[in-house]
Amino acid sequence: xxxxxxxxxxxxxxxxxxxxxxxxxxxxxxxxxxxxxxxxxxxxxxxxxxxxxxxxxxxxxxxxxxxxxxxxxxxxxxxxxxxxxxxxxxxxxxxxxxxxxxxxxxxxxxxxxxxxxxxxxxxxxxxxxxxxxxxxxxxxxxxxxxxxxxxxxxxxxxxxxxxxxxxxxxxxxxxxxxxxxxxxxxxxxxxxxxxxxxxxxxxxxxxxxxxxxxxxxxxxxxxxxxxxxxxxxxxxxxxxxxxxxxxxxxxxxxxxxxxxxxxxxxxxxxxxxxxxxxxxxxxxxxxxxxxxxxxxxxxxxxxxxxxxxxx
Amino acid sequence: xxxxxxxxxxxxxxxxxxxxxxxxxxxxxxxxxxxxxxxxxxxxxxxxxxxxxxxxxxxxxxxxxxxxxxxxxxxxxxxxxxxxxxxxxxxxxxxxxxxxxxxxxxxxxxxxxxxxxxxxxxxxxxxxxxxxxxxxxxxxxxxxxxxxxxxxxxxxxxxxxxxxxxxxxxxxxxxxxxxxxxxxxxxxxxxxxxxxxxxxxxxxxxxxxxxxxxxxxxxxxxxxxxxxxxxxxxxxxxxxxxxxxxxxxxxxxxxxxxxxxxxxxx
Numbered sequence: 001x002x003x004x005x006x007x008x009x010x011x012x013x014x015x016x017x018x019x020x021x022x023x024x025x026x027x028x029x030x031x032x033x034x035x036x037x038x039x040x041x042x043x044x045x046x047x048x049x050x051x052x053x054x055x056x057x058x059x060x061x062x063x064x065x066x067x068x069x070x071x072x073x074x075x076x077x078x079x080x081x082x083x084x085x086x087x088x089x090x091x092x093x094x095x096x097x098x099x100x101x102x103x104x105x106x107x108x109x110x111x112x113x114x115x116x117x118x119x120x121x122x123x124x125x126x127x128x129x130x131x132x133x134x135x136x137x138x139x140x141x142x143x144x145x146x147x148x149x150x151x152x153x154x155x156x157x158x159x160x161x162x163x164x165x166x167x168x169x170x171x172x173x174x175x176x177x178x179x180x181x182x183x184x185x186x187x188x189x190x191x192x193x194x195x196x197x198x199x200x201x202x203x204x205x206x207x208x209x210x211x212x213x214x215x216x217x218x219x220x221x222x223x224x225x226x227x228x229x230x231x232x233x234x235x236x237x238x239x240x241x242x243x244x245x246x247x248x249x250x251x252x253x254x255x256x257x258x259x260x261x262x263x264x265x266x267x268x269x270x271x272x273x274x275x276x277x278x279x280x281x282x283x284x285x286x287x288x289x290x291x292x293x294x295x296x297x298x299x300x301x302x303x304x305x306x307x308x309x310x311x
Numbered sequence: 312x313x314x315x316x317x318x319x320x321x322x323x324x325x326x327x328x329x330x331x332x333x334x335x336x337x338x339x340x341x342x343x344x345x346x347x348x349x350x351x352x353x354x355x356x357x358x359x360x361x362x363x364x365x366x367x368x369x370x371x372x373x374x375x376x377x378x379x380x381x382x383x384x385x386x387x388x389x390x391x392x393x394x395x396x397x398x399x400x401x402x403x404x405x406x407x408x409x410x411x412x413x414x415x416x417x418x419x420x421x422x423x424x425x426x427x428x429x430x431x432x433x434x435x436x437x438x439x440x441x442x443x444x445x446x447x448x449x450x451x452x453x454x455x456x457x458x459x460x461x462x463x464x465x466x467x468x469x470x471x472x473x474x475x476x477x478x479x480x481x482x483x484x485x486x487x488x489x490x491x492x493x494x495x496x497x498x499x500x501x502x503x504x505x506x507x508x509x510x511x512x513x514x515x516x517x518x519x520x521x522x523x524x525x526x527x528x529x530x531x532x533x534x535x536x537x538x539x540x541x542x543x544x545x546x547x548x549x550x551x552x553x554x555x556x557x558x559x560x561x562x563x564x565x566x567x568x569x570x571x572x573x574x575x576x577x
Binding site: 050062064 | 412438460468
């Protein structure tokens with residue numbers, strides 16, 4: 001995802017002289033392509049995130065479309081007030097790009113888990129949150145960021161994410177169907193979508209029931225306005241993020257606010273696992289969001305519960 | 312503008328500060344009286360006030376709590392309407408107790424949490440450099456605010472980038488929120504610190520327009536500059552000067568009358 005991001009940004013920067021890239025001393029082997037091509041529109045702000053966001057707001061006030069690139073929680077939580085006061089209150093065109101969504105940095109430990117960011121960022125006024133599930137969505141997200149001035153947060157995985165969409169471009173303005181299904185529906189954000197696909201495949205093989213999967217690339221109520229929740233009897237949400245205020249929480253709020261009557265089950269990271277060491281696959285497993293855990297939730301809510309009702 | 316004009320504006324602004332904080336029962340009268348002369352110097356001397364002119368000078372107020380002082384100065388320089396300061400802090404009015412850009416575009420960065428304007432100013436100054444625009448970016452800091460790490464992050468980068476179009480003025484009134492700056496987290500030797508960060512640093516009298524004029528005269532510098540402006544918190548009103556309680560208290564009717572008598576026309 002990070003290479004897709006930087007390659008697309010670099011290409012777009014050839015046509016748009018207002019694109020400026022600020023990095024927080026991160027992106028070795030990734031950001032140089034932009035720096036070498038556009039040195040006058042690049043800055044390494046060093047390891048100083050408060051200053052990095054503050055100066056990015058200043059650059060945006062001067063007419064630049066600023067992209068700030070860093071990893072994990074460094075460009076969000078470390079400098080939250082600069083985002084809140086300088087960028088969001090000022091309604092400035094700054095896109096904060098963080099590599100390492102969820103457990104992408106796995107063995108690097110809790111400091112590098114970006115698992116509370118959606119919750120915290122989405123409380124800020126006017127910010128748009130982009131959470132692509134694969135490199136195709138990343139490409140569309142960069143274009144979306146350029147066409148939508150104002151504060152944005154782009155949450156990226158790391159590298160080598162599986163391509164889910166077989167098209168070159170996707171519309172980020174509505175839920176994107178990545179698996180057909182009629183009665184049950186799984187809404188997912190971010191690269192954890194690949195676990196959803198595996199779980200639903202296994203579920204279909206075992207019970208011959210299709211569960212629809214939709215990728216939700218922007219955490220925005222606009223995106224859900226046309227979505228037919230009532231088409232489904234049960235809705236599930238999946239995120240590589242904690243429960244409080246995250247993606248499932250966002251869906252739950254939408255359902256309540258719009259008086260939608262539907263059975264909702266949220267699948268999220270159990271924080272009991274945050275002190276464990278392991279890679280992304282391991283951490284997804286121990287925190288209850290890998291494909292087996294998802295399969296088990298589907299089974300308990302669709303198969304076991306129906307069986308109970310019948311008996 | 313002649314120094315006599317600046318003194319006249321500063322006097323009127325101080326009168327307004329006292330009336331505004333009295334009427335609104337607002338805090339930070341001491342900080343506001345402290346910063347008035349610095350603000351008069353900067354907002355009266357900056358070139359080109361057309362906000363669309365990318366070569367204009369920019370003044371950023373980092374010590375947002377001195378809002379009454381800043382607004383009073385802007386009103387007396389005819390940069391904001393007088394009704395704004397008449398309605399200071401009233402429900403539904405334009406101006407609250409911390410510096411806002413919402414209804415005052417010339418201020419461009421809303422502050423109130425300390426340590427925000429210098430990083431923003433680094434971005435503004437860097438953009439001028441990269442786009443080859445003239446103009447200087449001025450940032451008014453409080454001295455207590457130098458406790459904030461974000462200022463030192465910005466100071467480090469500004470000198471690395473050789474931002475000779477960036478100027479900081481520190482309102483050095485030596486009092487912060489509970490006690491003096493040196494009792495709280497000692498700042499001295501403050502100029503040594505800025506110099507060690509690669510800034511040109513000099514001390515001036517922050518209530519003397521002949522000395523303050525150095526701030527807006529720039530030529531031949533190759534680094535960012537900082538002026539440590541020696542000031543008195545509560546300047547102009549004897550019972551408020553250097554008195555911690557006027558960081559919080561607002562003048563009652565009796566205080567106001569006494570204070571206005573004391574101010575004395577220039």
